[in-house]
Amino acid sequence: MKPKKPFNSVGPKGLLIGIIVTFFLIGSLAKLTEYAQGMGTISYKEFLDKVRNDHIKEVNVSGQFVEGVTKDNKHFQTVVAERPQDFDLFEKHDVNFAVSPPSVSTGAWHVFMVIAVLMLLGLFSAWYLMRQMKNGGGRGTGGGIFNIGKSRAKMFLPATIKERFSSVAGAPEAKEELMDIVDFLKDPGKYRRLGAQITKGALLVGEPGTGKTLLARAVAGEANCPFFTASGSDFIEVFVGVGASRVRDLFAQAKKNAPCIVFIDEIDAIGRQRGVASGGGNEEREQTLNQLLTEMDGFESSKEPVIVLAATNRPDVLDKALLRPGRFDRRVEVPMPDQKSREEILKVHLKKVKAVTDLDVRRIARGTAGFSGADLANLVNEATIIASKKNLTEVSMYEFEDARDKIMLGKELKTIVLTDKDKKITAYHESGHALARLLMPNETDPLHKVTIIPRGRALGVTHFMPEREKYNRVKEELLANIAAALGGRAAEELVFNELSTGAYSDFQAATETARAMVCQYGMTDALGKRVYLDTYDAKGGYSQKTFEKIDNEITRILDEQYDRVMVLLKEHRDKLDKLSEALLDKETMYAAEIYELLGIEPREDLRLV
Secondary structure (H helix, E strand, O other): OOOOOOOOOOHHHHHHHHHHHHHHHHHHHHHHHHHHOOOEEEHHHHHHHHHHHHEEEEEEEOOOEEEEOHHHHHHHHOOOOOOHHHHHHHHOOOEEEEEEOOOOOOHHHHHHHHHHHHHHHHHHHHHHHHHHHOOOOOOOOOOOOOOOOOOEEEEEEEHHHOOOOOHHOOOOHHHHHHHHHHHHHHHHHHOOOOOOOOOOEEEEEEOOOOOHHHHHHHHHHHHHHEEEEEEEHHHHHOEEEEEHHHHHHHHHHHHHOEEEEEEEEOOHHHHHHOOOOOOOHHEEEEHHHHHHHHHHHHHHHHHOOOOEEEEEEHHEEOOHHHHHOOOOOOOEEEOOOOOOHHHHHHHHOOOOEEOOOOOHHHHHHHOOOOHHHHHHHHHHHHHHHHHHHHOOOOOOOOHHHHHHHHHHHOOOOOOOOOHHHHHHHHHHHHHHHHHHHOOOOHHHHHHHHEEEEOOOOOEEEEEEEOOOOOOOOHHHHHHHHHHHHHHHHHHHHHHHHHOOHHHHHHHHHHHHHHHHHHHHOOOOOOOOOOOOOOOOOOOOOOHHHHHHHHHHHHHHHHHHHHHHHHHHHOOHHHHHHHHHHHHHHHOOEEHHHHHHOOOOOOEEEEOOO
16 A cells, blocks of 8 residues: 655645746736736826816726726826715716725725735745755655754664565675574573673674675564664764764664664764864764764663664774774674675576576676676676667576676777777787686686677777686786786787787786785795785885885796796697687687687586586
C-alpha cells in the first residue's frame, strides 16, 4: 500500500498550482490597480461646470457620492451636496443619470479589493515560507531552520529491511565478526549471565564499493531490529553546535527504539583527529565528535542495547578516542573480494539479467582481479547495456569481455585512423608483450588475449589472467613481469630499429616494480634487507649517496630484464613475425588461438577453463 503524503508536504504539482495562483492574483491586482488609477477625482464645482458645458455622458448618484463617465470615456468621481435642482440640470443637458441607495462606493470597493489581494498574497507567502523553514523545502527531516538541530538520520523498521547475510556475497570473515553483534541483539541475556559486555561499536573498514553499508543493513535484518542510518556529513553545519545537537537527537531516538542499530557512513567526516587544524569549521566538527564520544559512553544507562556501526575507508585519520575500548573497539575489515567471492557476487547480480546458460562465471571472476562488489555490479550492467544495444536476447561472454575492456581501458575508438606503419608497430609491440609471457610460462600469469584495437589512451593491449589469487610473489616472478612489460619496446627496436612513445606506461609499471623490489622488499644485495623511503632526507631518511645507489640498482634491474627479453625475442623472431601478421589480420586474438598458431603447448590452467 502506498503511504499517504503528510498534509503539509508539497510536491511538484502543488508547487506548480501555487505558482499559477500567485500569478493570477498578481494579474488581478495589476488590473484593479490600473482601474483605480484611471478613476479621476474632481471637485463639485468642476463637476457642475462639465455638466453645463455638455461634457458629461452619464452619472450614478448614491447619496452624496457620484461616479460618472465623460463624453471622451474618462471615469471620474466626486462628492456633491444634496440639491434636488442638480437633477434638473442633468435633464437639461441630456445626462444619462441613475440614483442608487447609499452604499459602499465602487471606488471604495476597488480599494478594498486591492487591500484584500495584498493581504492574501502576504498570508500565502508567510505560510509558504514558514512551511518551507519547518520542513526544509521538502528535503526531509532536519532540513528547515526550526529543525536545524534535529537528526537527519533515516529510520528503517525491521519489516522494511530485506537484507540478510545471505544477501551479501563474499566477505565471510566480516560476516563472522558481525554475527557476534547479531547474536547479542537477539539474546543479550546469554552474555550478561556471565558478565560479558558486547562491543558498543564496530568499525567497518574497506575500500569504496566493498559492501560496508550492505553488511550493516544485513546485521539489522538478521537481528530483526530498527536501523538508523546517517552520513558523517549530515551532522556538520555552518553553525557551531548544530552537529552536537543532531548527535544528541539521533541517540535519543535510538534509545527510544532500542534495541536497535545506528549506522554512520563515512564517519571520517566527523571523526578526524582533533587539534590538527584551526577555524570555526574545525571547532564545529570537534564539538560534534565530542558529543558522539559522550553519547557512546552513556549507553550504560540504557537497559536495551544500542549498537553503533560505522564505515570508513580512511581509518588512519580517525581520532584515537573514537577507537578505544568501549567505543569502536571492534574493527571489521571488509576486503576487496577474492576470486571465489567475485564469482559469488557475479552470480547474485546475474540473477537479475538474461544471460546465456553456458556463461563461464569463473572465467569472468578470474579476469576481474581488483574489482570491488560495486565494480562487478557495474560490469554486469555494462555487459547488459551492450547486449541491449545489439538487440540480443541474452548476454554472452563476448559482451562481458567488451564491458571489462571498456571499464578498464575506455571505450573502443572507432573513429581513430592509424597509418599502416602505426598498425604494424602496434602489432609488433603487443606481440612482444605476449610472446615474452609465453616464453616465461613458470614466472608469469597466463596470457588471455591480445588486441590492437585502440581503447582509451592505448593503441593496443595484452591481457593476462591470473590462475589464482596471489598474496605473495617471489623475486623471479617480479623480474619476469618487468621483462614482459619491456617486451613491447624490445620488439619495436628489434624489428624497426627505432623507438616510439607507446612504451611510456610499460616503463612506468616496470620502474614501479623495480623500485618496490629495491626499496620495500629487500630483493637486492647491494642495499641490504631494509626499507627505504621514496625520497632521501638528511634528517631521518638516508643520504644522497644511498639515494644514488638506489637509483643505480633500479636502472641495473631494468637494463638486465630488457636485455633478457631482447634475447628471447631474437631467438624466436619467427614466432614474433607470425603473431604480428595474424594480429594485423584479426586485430584481436585469444590465448587458445595464439597457442595453436605458434605451436606452443598450452598451459595446464588453460585446459581447465
